[in-house]
Amino acid sequence: MANIPRPPVDEAQIRACSPESAPRGASWTGAWVLVATILASSMAFIDGTITNVALPVLQEDLGASAAEALWVVEAYALFLAALILVGGSLGDHLGRRRVFLFGVVVFTVASVGCGLAQNPEGLIVARAVSGIGGALMVPGSLAIVGNYFSEEERGRAIGTWSGFSGITTALGPVVGGFLIENVSWRAAFFLNVPIALIVVLVALRYVPESFDPDARRLDLPGAALATLGLGGVVFALIEAPVRGLSDGLVVVSGLVGVVSLAGFVFVEGRSAEPMMPLSLFRSRLFGGANLLTFLLYAGLGGALYFLPFNLIQVHGYSATAAGSAFLPFVVLTFLLSRWAGGLVPRIGPRPPLVVGPCVAALGFVLFALPGTGGSYWGTFFPAIVVLGLGMSLVIAPLTTTALGAVDDAQAGLASGVNNAVSRIGGLLAVPVMGAVVLAAFSFGLEARLADLDLPPDAEERILADRNSLAGLTVPDGLSGEQAADVEGAVGESFVGGFRLVMLLAAGLALASALAAATILPSSRKGSPPGPSP
Structure with missing residues (x-):
């Protein structure tokens, strides 16, 4: 996390x-x-x-x-x-x-x-x-x-x-x-x-x-292959937008990552005591709960990575204000999660795990609406509240579903696997969304700079620093009006990428709702038992 x-x-x-x-x-x-x-x-x-x-x-x-x-x-x-x-x-x-x-x-x-x-x-x-x-x-x-x-x-x-x-x-x-x-x-x-x-x-x-x-x-071969596989894939995802897809290091790291992850699956399938037993995923319910987890937490992790950059570098929030901005989400999930967990024995896991991600998707869409101005209460607060409500419906029912899909003796292992899946979702989503933001930012910045009457050398220096995104430094030698125009272009270009990320997160949340709707039981009769009080 x-x-x-x-x-x-x-x-x-x-x-x-x-x-x-x-x-x-x-x-x-x-x-x-x-x-x-x-x-x-x-x-x-x-x-x-x-x-x-x-x-x-x-x-x-x-x-x-x-x-x-x-x-x-x-x-x-x-x-x-x-x-x-x-x-x-x-x-x-x-x-x-x-x-x-x-x-x-x-x-x-x-x-x-x-x-x-x-x-x-x-x-x-x-x-x-x-x-x-x-x-x-x-x-x-x-x-x-x-x-x-x-x-x-x-x-x-x-x-x-x-x-x-x-x-x-x-x-x-x-x-x-x-x-x-x-x-x-x-x-x-x-x-x-x-x-x-x-x-x-x-x-x-x-x-x-x-x-x-x-x-x-101890499953040391599995741990080594998991680390090498995830590391190779993440390296390729982060460095490809900067170095290029054809860069030798990017290609090799990506191949090493994919081969190592395939090796991980092979080793786990044949190990007597694997750290991630593939047999757990033979349960349709457990597999569905983890697919939902991966998709939803990928969207959440990727989206939340870019929120502080938007708040601080574009909207001018102080670090204290940015740190406080997400407080409603934490409070809502803390207060409502236990209540949501009580819904599963009464109505089954499917309703909250379909409705929750849909509400979360609406929250992500609301994040995509603000531009480069406006007060917190009219821009980000509604999005954070809606996202918090959506996640409140998910957290406890998801736990109950994942653990109810396995025997009591496997509950600890199943909970650890689900924990790891949620973290891997965010791990992989952040660099993918980073590539989306960088591409959208670069495209938008080039278009906006073309409309400004800037000296060619200044424009060249600005574009050379595009990998800094909203942290881009305005070059010296520009007039006050020109510097303000460049800052505006940078902010608007970043917001364009931020909006794409939020819409992508919304799509992942809706995909998780679809997974819940098609895989999980529809009624209390087929629902897993909740954890003992």
């Missing part, structure tokens, strides 16, 4: 864990366990949203191109999506607390590296290491909660974990935006340091170590 809200099955992953039968110590120890796991989970949730808000600012400060800004997000998302299933398995084998703490430390050291980065390349490398730390920290946090609390205590523990995680997720972008605006974008990454220090101290003192003697074998 580098740039998407919490994946749909985090709470379900907690429920799928088997609680330890060993003594847990004093009754109040559980509160400290929740403190450590909530803060650690929140670090990962907050990091993605803060990074998105920081991108327009750090792009200007570091002189990063649009492709390099994409890599800042994609480097993190790549390793998190590819390794998150292995991260959970490592905790079962080596100790959940040990792997969890190692992930926290790696994540924090990488965050410091992000804050100290002096160029885009250094920031991208640090973000990749952050993704590795997140892949160890996030599943470890969920497993510790599920492992520590008994069946009787688990409902209250999950409610506490979910509630406080929702609050920190909502406040994170606002606090991050404030730091970006009033201190530096670097301070947003340093924010993880004091949080991590608390997590480490509390976990060392209060979180017991635990193992799973019946843990599945």
Whole structure:
């Protein structure tokens, strides 16, 4: 979730864990366990949203191109999506607390590296290491909660974990935006340091170590092929618009990625204990739920990546205002998701999972309407509210459907797979939509500059910097009126690309609704059971 809200099955992953039968110590120890796991989970949730808000600012400060800004997000998302299933398995084998703490430390050291980065390349490398730390920290946090609390205590523990995680997720972008605006974008990454220090101290003192003697074998070949495959494909998607489709590096990386993903499917199909068992997808219901997840979260992740650029670079929002703009979405999904989950036992999964994506598609369309002006309340607020309402209808029913499609013994694995699918959707959608934005921006900018009476050398310099998108620097030597015209042309050209992205996201949301309508059961009779309270 580098740039998407919490994946749909985090709470379900907690429920799928088997609680330890060993003594847990004093009754109040559980509160400290929740403190450590909530803060650690929140670090990962907050990091993605803060990074998105920081991108327009750090792009200007570091002189990063649009492709390099994409890599800042994609480097993190790549390793998190590819390794998150292995991260959970490592905790079962080596100790959940040990792997969890190692992930926290790696994540924090990488965050410091992000804050100290002096160029885009250094920031991208640090973000990749952050993704590795997140892949160890996030599943470890969920497993510790599920492992520590008994069946009787688990409902209250999950409610506490979910509630406080929702609050920190909502406040994170606002606090991050404030730091970006009033201190530096670097301070947003340093924010993880004091949080991590608390997590480490509390976990060392209060979180017991635990193992799973019946843990599945580590699937290192699968993890390596997944990382290489996704990495190759993402590299080709990001670099093709800049280098060209015929560039040797783009062609080779794309081929390596596709061959590695094919190898991943081959290995998973023949492994005794694969990290992503293909047998799960023999269930029409499970396959349909994951197809819906992939399409909807691809649209959501791709669209939300470009929103802060539009708000900050085109509409002139401050970092704090941009961080606060998406707050209604977080509040709505937090308040309404549990209610929506209660619909499945009464009416079945199909109605909410058809209506929800359709409402979300309307929200994406509303994002495409604003131009380069207007107040927040009349432009982006309605779109964010409608999108939040749509996603509220989806999150809990999707969790119930995905887990209800498999046996109880496979619930933890199924929830991890669905989590990974949601992240992979965003991972692949962002560079595809980035190519769409760059093509539309370039076409629109050339057309608009042709209508302006600019010196040829100035026009040439502007077009040479088109890969910066809305962060393009207006060249010196132009009159005030000419500079304003260029800024207007840049803003309008970016909005043209932004609109295409939102319409593409709407199309993906409608495709997910179609998948739900054709694959999922139509009534309560065929619906899967919900997770136990």
